[in-house]
Amino acid sequence: MSDATVIVDGHRISYAGPRDSAPEGERPNVSVPVVMPGLWDCHVHFAGVREGASTQEMMLTPAPLATARAVKDAETLLRSGFTSVRDLGGYGVHLAAAVAEGTALGPSIYSANKVISQTGGHSDAHRLPYQSVSDPCRANGMQILADGVDECLKATRLQLREGARVIKVCTSGGVVSELDDPYHRQFSDAELRAIVEEAGRADRAVAAHCHGKKGVLAAVAAGCTTIEHGSQIDEETAAAIKESGAILVPTRTIFAALHANLTMMPPHWRPKVARLAEEHLTSMRVALSAGVPMAAGSDLGLSVPGTPLSFGRNGAEFGHLVAAGMTPLEAIEAGTAAAPLTLGPQAPKTGVLAEGYDADIIALTANPIADISVLARPELISHVWRQGKSVKQEGAHTTAHRGAVDEL
Template sequence: MQKPTPFVLKNVVIIDGTGAAPIGSGSVVVEGDRIKEVLPGAPGRIPAQAAVLDGRGQTLLPGLIDAHVHVASSEANPMEQQRRNYPSIQVINTVKVLEETLMQGFTSVRDCGGADPGFRVAQEQGLIRGPRLSVSGRFISQTGGHGDFRLPTEIYDPRELPAGMAGGVYDGVDAVRKAAREQLRSGVDFVKVMAGGGCMSPADEIDTSQYSLDELRAVVWEAEAAGKYVAAHCYSDRSIINSVKSGIRTIEHGNLLTQAGALAIKEAQAYLVPTIVTYEVMPEMGHKLGVPANNLRKMIQARDHGLEALSIAYRSGCKIGSGSDCLGPMHVFKGRELEIQAKVMGPMNAIVAATKTNAEIIGQADDLGTIEAGKLADLILVDGDPLKDIGLIQNFHEKITVIVQGGCFYKNLLA
């Protein structure tokens, strides 16, 4: 396991993630795994043995957080991935995705279905390199719902999937209650439920709602009883309203929402986690990657309303996080979500969504999401001004020059 190095980074513009104006030429002091000081100007005291780095011309940001990923997605088409790969292969592929995610500047992620809590434990123990993880384990879907991967023509009973894009199909209050309890027993951080139709499932339409209020409420009851919360996959107002009525805390995607859906989210003090990038990238690449036409058709339908939905939610005053939901070889485009959100919210708010707000969503606001004394030293240095060009974040190979997680360097082009 890598050990933290005490260091001072000076001469950097600091965007601290709170939404405050950047500090022009500041310094941060890191000791152990935490930020010791954040200073406008030069550092006063340099801790013993601290490395001093000069980041002139570059901008320091909190480590990015992606609040909607599927690290266990290794192929563009989740249905075929599950058919063709052994659980062991799925795990090996997930480890690769986790390493790559950290190297894209994402020091924490929330996995919204698939990864079991063992990946979180492996990362904490230093067995693997990757972002800090908050996981939902297997997603919970109704028959014919977004997590039911059977084609309309297939008549076998669905099986719980052990790895990869792992989920299960459960109907009725008792069954969903037990499914939620099983996931909670295994140590998940939250529960993921499919409350509406999805693009990558073979037998539903995206404007539908899924599960009854009674079923959704049973899942929320169990999650809250265990001190956890529920995230719901939703596009339509109907699925959003059902979800917030049931006490669901985070609404994932929301591409078809109108004013009514936005107000429901706002009144419930729930969070919207847009994932617009996946709907842009999948129609560009999906055909070549073997994604069926039916799924691409739904992706395009969701894409065409994504930006409009975000702007309605933003104008309505919803709390907005930031997710990517990119699948398989498209994981590399996570950072493009900030560019897309910036078109509606401006670059500073897109950064806040992917740092401070996402830290709140994962329940880690005391430790992550902003550059403040006492917080964990999860930091990235960007060569240039992301407020002028937010695309620098997507160009991570060249433009993210330093990646620090818990005071440990995983990339350092300054040295």
Template sequence: MPDAVLLLVDGRIAYAGPGVGAPAAAPGEDTLSVPVVMPGMWDCHTHFSGLIDMVSTERMMLTRSEVATARSVADAAVALRAGFTSVRELGGYGVYLAQVVNEGTVPGPSIYAAGRVISQTGGHSDAHSLPYQWATDPQRASGMLHLADGVPECLRAVRLQLRLGAEVIKVCTSGGVISELDHPAHRQFSPDELRAIVEEADRADRVVAAHCHGRAGITAALEAGCRTIEHGTELDEETAAAMRAADAIFVPTRTVFEGFLGLRGKLPPEARRKLEELEARHRAAMSTAVASGVRIALGTDLGTCASGSPLAWGRNGEEFGHLVAAGLSPLQAVEAGTATGPLTLGRRGPRSGRLTEGYDADVLALAANPLDDISMLARPDDITHVWKNGALVKSPAGDHSPRTA
């Protein structure tokens, strides 16, 4: 919309529309003219892991939670400066970080966190090379991973995440790439276990996000009622049709694949073998999802602190280019990274991701139109201003404290 006006009042969008007929600025009101505005961006698959080197389940378990949370404070600020005003954090320390961001103590996006990732014993989120007693030690005060076997343990696992304040539940329904002994094609959790997890989450108005690469894991997640399919490497036309029928959302996370490919020389041999086996299938799955009309939300799976790493916070906008390469138009990719984001939270999704009256005043000003060059959303310097809940938190004059914005 050319010559548009956006009015932000008390943390909400009070007007969004043509300049003709827009409310006039009152005396003393701040006004600003910028080339382009768009909604604040959503990354629907992230991790505040506090890791400063290569990602592995062992490092996740052995890194002290106090250290990891402290490191993640800087990552939250990086995400906000990159234009991501909301993130769905699917396993990590975001469940704690959200509290200090919400109270205004530190800057960061709105964080919708899952707490710990729920896995079966020997599954994707088990540290296979460490003693089992370490992974299940009840004295371990916090961490990123939770093992559960059988329906009672699965119910308790969900309840423990809810007790921490989780806004979404994350479960592994297949093996993964960085875990040592499992295979991405193998289905994990029984149907009864998965149904128990989904039903328990639903009783608290939470949805379940399913890590799954293999076709069997995708199918199991959909049959149990999981809201989102994360990664979805072996998604084909049949599973795409099942996703549409279930109104499930696909979060492909191509950025993490590209990041690991750039670091393949540092990966353990087994992880490198799995990555190289899967990456072309994953690219094809993304194209199949687009061609089949599956709803897609942007997610990256990024979560390390090392600024020079392809897995680091701040590179989240690179996913837009991967979505366009898979067949989405630039405008559809922007929708995946804005308006679709709240839908990944089900009934608890906020009024966010749109420039619409009554919605959260999470807004970006850009140096140019991303529909002409989608790659600009991967360049934080081209995102000149960021408003979160109506407060200016980034401008060319410098970052603004959440207490004084």
């Protein structure tokens, strides 16, 4: 729409449509070339690490220091156009409270708190003594170990007790952990069902970290809401995901960043990254062809600027989605309208410019439909409003007069 107008009333949108049909009123009038819903990143980690994203580093970094670093990361995300994020393992539950009360500047944060892992699994810190990582109530780190149904129930309840808005579980091995294999399945059917059912009683979605086919199918069978990564998806697996109603969050950004910098990675990462990177792209294309719903997520989480894994580069995910076969508009939908669904029953009313929705809005100096890479360039995002409040405004021309509308 070439002459669109959005009117904000408090933290909600009260009108979105043609300017000629907008209601009369006296209010500030901001004119910008392009306006769209605020972006979502459905997979980040407010882990507060600087030296590397290893599980050991996360465990050894003091929680107060990590959380302090994450405050800056949250601000960077917001100024990059991301008004909502899912923190799938990190200190986001505490950061969310600081943002909500106005102490810190950041997006709306829906955090899983600690990632649930089996002993020896993806989120276990394999090089550290078991006694130092197995305490479920320790402050440092973003993982909790659980074995057997009872411990899985307790681990889930502990995350809810901390204020988790989503539950994260590892159903396969991973890349940044040392001893496990990404293609090996983790947790039994009974353990996964216990986690999903307990989360469901609290209306929480469950996000499943899974690379290999067996882990993906186990997550789907257990009723997980989202499949994170999905590196080994064939036609059979894609059909199962689609039938279950689960959403794939492919996180291509992290794969591309790691593969492009393979020689800089720790030795035990390299063969995993090299093996997964190409297969992951093929899996994305198979899933797209099968009509599997997708949401955008980057898996970034390094608290130091200027690296391929740093916050602020999250918008690169949109370009990767297009490279995998989405149209620019479909990629944008994956990071706006479709993204809240990754929270299941707790999905907020955001991601769309429509009456009654949260006033999470961004303005740009260029059109991402014509060039999707615009979303990966924070300097081209001139304005950000989160819940109706201006949090970024570069070179704005604002007036107030009778009959004016918020022309964003």
